[in-house]
Amino acid sequence: MLSYVLRKILYFIPVVWGVVTVVFILVTIVPGDPARLLMGQRGDPETLARIRSDLGLDLPISRQYIRFLGDLLRGDLGTSYRNNEKVAASLMEHFGATLRLAFWAMILASVIGVSAGILSAVKQYSLFDYSAMFIAVAGVSAPVFWVGLLLLLIFAYGLQILPGVGYGDGSWRYLILPVVTLGTRPAALIARLTRSCMLDVMNQDYIRTARSKGLTERVVVLKHAFKNALIPVNTIIGTQVAELLSGAVLTETIFAWPGVGRLTVEALVARDFPMIRGSVIFMALIFLVTNLLVDLSYGLVDPRIRYD
Amino acid sequence: MRKTLRPLRYCLVIALFVLGACIAGAEEPRSGGVLRWREISDPPRLDPATASDSVSNRNLYLMFDTLVENDIDGKGLLPRLAESWEGSEEGRVWTFRLRKGARFHATNRGSPTGNGGREVRAADWKYSFERLVKVGSPRAYFIDMVKGYRDFTDGKTSEWSGIRVIDDHTLQFELEYSFAPFVSILAYPCFAVVPREDAEKAGVNFNFGPVGSGPFLLDHWEHDQKVVYKRNPDYWRRDDGGRPLPYLDGVEIIVIPDNTIAYGEFRKGNIDVLPDVPDEFYTDVKERFGNLFQERPLLGVYYIGFNYAKPPFKDNRTLRKALNYAVDRKAMSDFLLEGRYAPAPGVLPPGMPGYDPDLKGYDFDPGLARKMLAEAGAAEGFSVELNIDNNPRHRTVAEGLQGLLAEFGIDLRVNVLDWGVHLDLADRGETQMYRMGWIVDYADPDNFLYVLFHSDNFGPKGNYSYYKNEKVDGLLTEARIETDYDRRMALYREAERIIVDDAPWMFLFYYTTSLVGGEHVRNLRLPAFGHYSTPLEIAWIDR
Numbered sequence: 001m002l003s004y005v006l007r008k009i010l011y012f013i014p015v016v017w018g019v020v021t022v023v024f025i026l027v028t029i030v031p032g033d034p035a036r037l038l039m040g041q042r043g044d045p046e047t048l049a050r051i052r053s054d055l056g057l058d059l060p061i062s063r064q065y066i067r068f069l070g071d072l073l074r075g076d077l078g079t080s081y082r083n084n085e086k087v088a089a090s091l092m093e094h095f096g097a098t099l100r101l102a103f104w105a106m107i108l109a110s111v112i113g114v115s116a117g118i119l120s121a122v123k124q125y126s127l128f129d130y131s132a133m134f135i136a137v138a139g140v141s142a143p144v145f146w147v148g149l150l151l152l153l154i155f156a157y158g159l160q161i162l163p164g165v166g167y168g169d170g171s172w173r174y175l176i177l178p179v180v181t182l183g184t185r186p187a188a189l190i191a192r193l194t195r196s197c198m199l200d201v202m203n204q205d206y207i208r209t210a211r212s213k214g215l216t217e218r219v220v221v222l223k224h225a226f227k228n229a230l231i232p233v234n235t236i237i238g239t240q241v242a243e244l245l246s247g248a249v250l251t252e253t254i255f256a257w258p259g260v261g262r263l264t265v266e267a268l269v270a271r272d273f274p275m276i277r278g279s280v281i282f283m284a285l286i287f288l289v290t291n292l293l294v295d296l297s298y299g300l301v302d303p304r305i306r307y308d
Numbered sequence: 309m310r311k312t313l314r315p316l317r318y319c320l321v322i323a324l325f326v327l328g329a330c331i332a333g334a335e336e337p338r339s340g341g342v343l344r345w346r347e348i349s350d351p352p353r354l355d356p357a358t359a360s361d362s363v364s365n366r367n368l369y370l371m372f373d374t375l376v377e378n379d380i381d382g383k384g385l386l387p388r389l390a391e392s393w394e395g396s397e398e399g400r401v402w403t404f405r406l407r408k409g410a411r412f413h414a415t416n417r418g419s420p421t422g423n424g425g426r427e428v429r430a431a432d433w434k435y436s437f438e439r440l441v442k443v444g445s446p447r448a449y450f451i452d453m454v455k456g457y458r459d460f461t462d463g464k465t466s467e468w469s470g471i472r473v474i475d476d477h478t479l480q481f482e483l484e485y486s487f488a489p490f491v492s493i494l495a496y497p498c499f500a501v502v503p504r505e506d507a508e509k510a511g512v513n514f515n516f517g518p519v520g521s522g523p524f525l526l527d528h529w530e531h532d533q534k535v536v537y538k539r540n541p542d543y544w545r546r547d548d549g550g551r552p553l554p555y556l557d558g559v560e561i562i563v564i565p566d567n568t569i570a571y572g573e574f575r576k577g578n579i580d581v582l583p584d585v586p587d588e589f590y591t592d593v594k595e596r597f598g599n600l601f602q603e604r605p606l607l608g609v610y611y612i613g614f615n616y617a618k619p620p621f622k623d624n625r626t627l628r629k630a631l632n633y634a635v636d637r638k639a640m641s642d643f644l645l646e647g648r649y650a651p652a653p654g655v656l657p658p659g660m661p662g663y664d665p666d667l668k669g670y671d672f673d674p675g676l677a678r679k680m681l682a683e684a685g686a687a688e689g690f691s692v693e694l695n696i697d698n699n700p701r702h703r704t705v706a707e708g709l710q711g712l713l714a715e716f717g718i719d720l721r722v723n724v725l726d727w728g729v730h731l732d733l734a735d736r737g738e739t740q741m742y743r744m745g746w747i748v749d750y751a752d753p754d755n756f757l758y759v760l761f762h763s764d765n766f767g768p769k770g771n772y773s774y775y776k777n778e779k780v781d782g783l784l785t786e787a788r789i790e791t792d793y794d795r796r797m798a799l800y801r802e803a804e805r806i807i808v809d810d811a812p813w814m815f816l817f818y819y820t821t822s823l824v825g826g827e828h829v830r831n832l833r834l835p836a837f838g839h840y841s842t843p844l845e846i847a848w849i850d851r
Contacts, residue, residue, distance in 0.1 A: 032728025036735065039446040040360040041746075042759065042770045046461070047449050054444055082352045084515050093531060149568060157572050164573050165564055167533050256564045258532035266349060271728050 001299070005292070012288050019284040020277065024068060027273050028061055034081050034271035055081060068277070077281070078274030082267065087278035091260060095282075097167060098259035101251070102244035104179045109186035110237055116187075117194020117233075121202060122221055132191060139188025148181040148254040165256040178255040182248050186240040193236050197229035204228075230301045238294030242287045335830065337547065341849030342558040343829065344579045346570050350532045350563050355515040356500040357436075357445040365497050366840040370537050370559055371413075372500030372520035375404055375433070375479075376491060380843070382607050382659050382751045382836035385491060389428060389501065389521070390479075399486035399791040406430055406477040410544040412503040413525040421519050422505035425542055428521050430473040435504045438468050443512075447498040450749070453490065455482045486789040488796055489752035496749055497841075523554040523845035535561040545845060555848035574824070580849070581832065583823040583839035587701060590646045593824050601824045602834040603648070607657050608747035608819035609756070610649060612694065612709070615740055616812050617774040620690060628811035630680035632670035634716050635709065637816055639672075644708045645701070649817035654808045655756050657818040659836050662753035662800040669808060669815060674715070681716060689717020696722060696743040697730040705816070706743065734772040744772060747819065748837060753800040758784045761807055775812035 035051040036043070052058045056067065071078060077087035116136070120129040155177060156164040168174035201207065202225050210224045211217075249261035260279065267275035298305045351367045353359035359368055375390040387393075390404040406428070414425025440448040441461050451457070455470030472480040483490060493499070506519040518526060523545065524537035537559045545553040562579055564570040567586040571593075574582040585593050585601065593601050614621040614628050621628055637651035653669020656662055681687055694709070696702045706722045713720045720741075725733070734742045749755050759770035762784050766774050780803050787799035808815065823839045825832045828851045835841045 030729075032726055032732050034728070036731055036768065037728050038360070039768075041731070041744075042749075043446055043768050044449045044452070045768065047444075047446055048768060050444055051446065083350075084353075084358070084512050090531075152569065152572060157576055160576070164576060164578060165569050166562070167530070253565050254569060256533065256562075256566070256569070258530070262532055262565070269727075270352070 001296075005296070008292050008295070012285075015288060016281065016284055020069070020072065020281060021065075023277055023280045024065055027271075027276050028064070032271050033057070034273055037271050038081060072281075077278035080267070080272050080275045082270045082272040082275065087274050090263065090275065091278055091282050094258055094260045094263045097257055098245060098248070098252070098261065100175070101178055101182060101248065101257060101259060102241065104175060105183035105244055105248075106186065106237065106241050108179055108183035109190055109240065112183075113187040113190025114194050114233065116191040118198055118221065118226060120191070120195040121198030122217075124199065129195075133195070136188040136191045139184045140192070142184065144181060144185065144248075144250040145254060147184050148177070148251060151177045151181055152254070165254070167256075167258055178251050178257055181254070182244060182251045186237075186244070189236060189240065190233060194229065194233050197232050198225055201225045201229045227301065231298060234297055234301060235294060238290050238297075242290035245286045245290070335850070337551070337555050337831065337848040338850060339551075339555045339848070340557050341851070342560055343556050343581065343844060343847060343849060344560045344562050345581045345844070346564050346574065346579045346583065347561050348563075348565055348567075348570075348584075351535060351561070353515055354518045354526070354529070354535075355443070356498045356502065356518070356520075357440050357443045357448075358515065359498060360446045362838065362840045367535060367561060368497040368500065369522070369841050370524040370844060371518055371522040371526060372497065372502070373410065373428075373522050374497065374500050375406075375494045378492075378495045378751055378835065378837055378841070380833055380835045382748070383661070384751075385495060388495075393491060395491075395791075397791075399488060399490075399789070400483045402481045402483070402490060403474070404479045404481075406433075406479060407544060408477060410521055411542045412506075412521045413519050413540055414542060416506070416517050416519050416526055417528055421503070422509050423503035423519065426503075428501055428503075429476045430479040431476075432501050432503060433479050434468070434471045434473050435507075436501045437471050437499070439502065439507060440498065441468070445498060447496065450493050450496060451490070451499070453483045453485060453487045455484050457484075486791060488788060488791060489750060489754045492750040492752045492755075495751075524556075524559055527558065532563055534563060537561075543845070547846070554845035556844065559844055574826075577826065580826045580829050581823055581842075582825075583842070585822045585824055587646060587648070590648065597824050600827055601822070602832070603820050603822040604834055604836060605650065605658055606747060606819040606821040606838055607660050607751065607836050608745060608838075609652055609655055609657055609815075610705075610745045610817040610819055611652070611743075612814040612816060613734075613739075613742045613744055613773040614812055614814065615737060615742075615773060616776065617737055618740065620686070620692060621740070624684055625810060626680050627684035627686055628814075629670070630677050630684055630686070630716075631713070631718075632811050632814050633673045633680065634677035634718075635670075635712055635814060635816070636672035640705065640708050640712070641817060644704050645817075648820050648822075650820075652815045652818050654804050654815055655760070655813075656753055656800070656804060660748070660753060660756070661751060662797045662804075664801045664804060667801075667804065667808060670811075677716060686718075689719065691719040691721060692740050693721045693723060694741040694743065695725055695730055695733055695739045697727040698724050702743050731768075735768045737767065737772070737774050739772075741814075742772060745819065746770075751837075753797070753804075754784075754788060757800055757803055757807070758788060761803070761812070773812040775807075775810070777806060777810055780806050780810075 035048055035055060035057055038051055039048055056064060079086055080090060116132045120132045123129050152164060155162045162176055163174050207225055210220045249265055252259040252261040264279040267279060347363050349363055351364040353364045354367055356368050356372050373389045375388060376385045377388040379386055389407050389410050391407045393402060393404045395402050410428045411425050412423045412428060413421055415421060456465060456468050459465045460468040470482040474480050501521060503519055507514050510517055523540055523543045525540045527536040527538045529535045539554055539557050543553060547553055564573060570582060571589045573579050641647055641649045654667045694706060696706050710720045733739050746760060759765055761771060761775050761780055763776040763781050765771040783799050783803040787796050790796045821838045823834055828849055830848050830850050832847050
């Protein structure tokens with residue numbers, strides 16, 4: 001298993017390099033000069049030239065690329081053009097808020113999604129099944145901004161029982177609405193997938209055998225059926241975790257949540273090259289690490305899986 | 309006797325009633341409280357030397373002092389840290405007498421500052437101006453007429469020779485040439501004073517712990533959430549009754565990116581001031597909040613530029629004028645922009661020195677537009693591209709124009725671009741038509757007419773239309789050095805009339821600026837320079 005993990009980590013290098021190169025090229029060739037944006041609507045050519053020189057934008061692209069790779073190898077993601085802050089420090093500062101939001105959203109989504117999926121499968125074609133799947137379809141279809149605004153209108157501005165926007169003092173009350181907003185779609189996806197996987201498994205022969213052995217329905221469902229249905233569910237949870245951790249742009253914007261998603265969007269608008277590159281590398285790493293963890297978790301769920 | 313006294317008694321009762329009402333109306337300001345002000349994004353820069361956007365400037369006005377400041381109506385200059393100033397006869401030497409007793413912030417983010425709260429001296433001003441060049445300020449060139457700028461910028465000299473410290477409280481600027489708007493420029497927030505001790509110690513990190521001498525000092529900055537300021541207890545300014553300013557204990561700049569949420573938070577009372585009321589809530593705010601809503605003309609103009617150097621507009625003044633006559637500005641403002649913008653007959657907005665109330669401009673005249681189109685060889689219509697930046701308001705205006713011009717057979721193809729790309733193309737003159745706006749930097753017609761129309765300023769310096777008229781160039785150059793105010797204004801008016809007649813732009817609207825404050829917020833005075841310069845040192849909270 002150790003060699004598998006090491007091999008996977010070695011694979012990270014060409015993937016990250018590829019991502020870095022593509023992002024570097026894309027960001028550089030898109031029209032729009034970051035120095036010009038820093039200068040504002042009006043500026044004299046001398047000042048513009050000096051800002052470009054300070055930022056290293058006057059160098060040939062190949063030299064900019066080599067310099068960028070050199071800095072990256074030394075662990076330096078650069079300094080933001082926009083606010084002069086170190087990119088790595090800024091990302092870490094914002095990642096705390098995103099992690100907190102994503103963690104609780106995934107807990108909520110997993111608990112609700114898995115429970116609803118199992119119960120729907122066990123009580124197939126019941127009122128509960130129809131209701132749960134209707135809500136799940138609505139949850140998948142409803143745009144995040146709409147869910148967020150609706151929750152705000154009801155709970156923050158209508159009933160006034162929860163705070164509206166912001167991180168507040170870190171209190172859990174500020175967390176509820178963004179977590180529900182962010183967790184709704186993954187919960188719906190997990191519920192639908194869990195139900196369909198459970199139904200597949202419940203029709204297998206070994207389930208019939210388990211029942212015929214006289215095992216209780218609870219043991220049959222949770223120990224025999226759910227464990228076998230878990231691999232695809234595990235995969236979708238892993239994918240969702242990676243997506244949420246890499247920044248929930250809309251949720252963070254609606255709730256003025258100071259996370260990585262908002263940071264990235266503002267960097268894109270301002271043509272803040274170092275911050276864009278840093279954010280993308282950060283997101284790529286999150287996806288790679290999450291996928292690795294998901295791969296490793298298969299072995300725990302299904303002992304037949306080996307990492308040789 | 310009784311009869312003759314009766315009217316007198318009535319008069320006395322009325323006088324007492326009026327006096328009572330006046331006393332009740334003139335509320336005594338209360339000290340204390342924290343005012344929460346909404347902003348759409350985190351301020352990118354809090355160092356005055358490197359800031360160049362309105363969100364950052366909102367913050368700079370709280371923390372820093374300049375030598376002079378703009379009158380709230382934009383009609384003149386007021387002393388700030390300069391008590392008085394005078395120019396030499398030919399306008400090349402300006403001497404400022406500095407206020408005694410103004411002190412830098414003694415604390416910053418809860419810790420003592422390096423300067424220890426000492427007095428602001430003339431040497432600090434020289435240091436601050438030189439620092440602008442050293443840190444690569446994008447606005448330092450505003451005062452490139454100060455003697456020695458080039459040599460200092462190029463590193464040929466170790467100091468800026470045109471800035472002289474006469475004594476602790478006297479500062480002098482020598483200009484390369486006479487430049488009448490010089491003092492106005494010094495009200496721009498980047499020309500603020502900073503203490504050498506703190507700026508040197510912090511280096512580039514001064515942006516995250518700025519120290520000034522303004523009414524509020526930085527307490528803490530939670531990125532993408534809020535910037536928290538506390539009252540500067542040593543601030544030099546007093547109100548008319550001798551009470552120390554500011555009244556507020558603090559100000560919080562709350563970052564809420566989404567307009568709908570920001571309005572919801574304002575209505576819930578979680579923010580006290582909502583500046584730049586969004587279009588989508590404009591009517592609701594006006595109806596719901598009545599007198600708490602403030603709106604006034606902003607010293608700014610909204611226009612569509614024609615590329616003067618490229619077909620179809622090159623050497624075709626008739627075509628440019630025809631398009632100006634083809635547009636119903638009033639209807640566009642009323643139907644598309646809630647009537648928020650006033651139709652613009654020319655360049656200089658009302659309230660700006662040199663504004664010409666008699667300037668006729670282009671009234672909507674479809675008949676004349678058709679006739680001129682025919683004269684310009686475009687009777688059958690033509691296709692033309694308009695570049696705009698990606699903003700809902702600009703998209704609405706562009707779609708309105710599309711509809712209006714289609715009536716004349718003109719196929720207006722709108723390219724919606726990212727702001728950076730839009731600027732880039734406009735800089736290089738790679739447009740046929742482009743949308744742009746211009747909001748005042750300093751209250752002088754030079755900031756509009758010279759910047760936007762002089763042929764020295766092609767491209768990024770402001771003249772995106774690549775407009776060139778030697779007569780206009782001559783008038784604008786002459787106006788820059790003319791020291792007689794009335795004569796200067798006459799020169800600007802003449803230049804503006806020629807520009808309007810040449811029609812390098814489709815002159816559209818004059819901007820407005822707005823805000824709405826909670827009913828407990830008092831003395832919130834909206835300046836003509838925009839909501840972001842609202843002086844919060846005189847605001848107070850009544851609760």
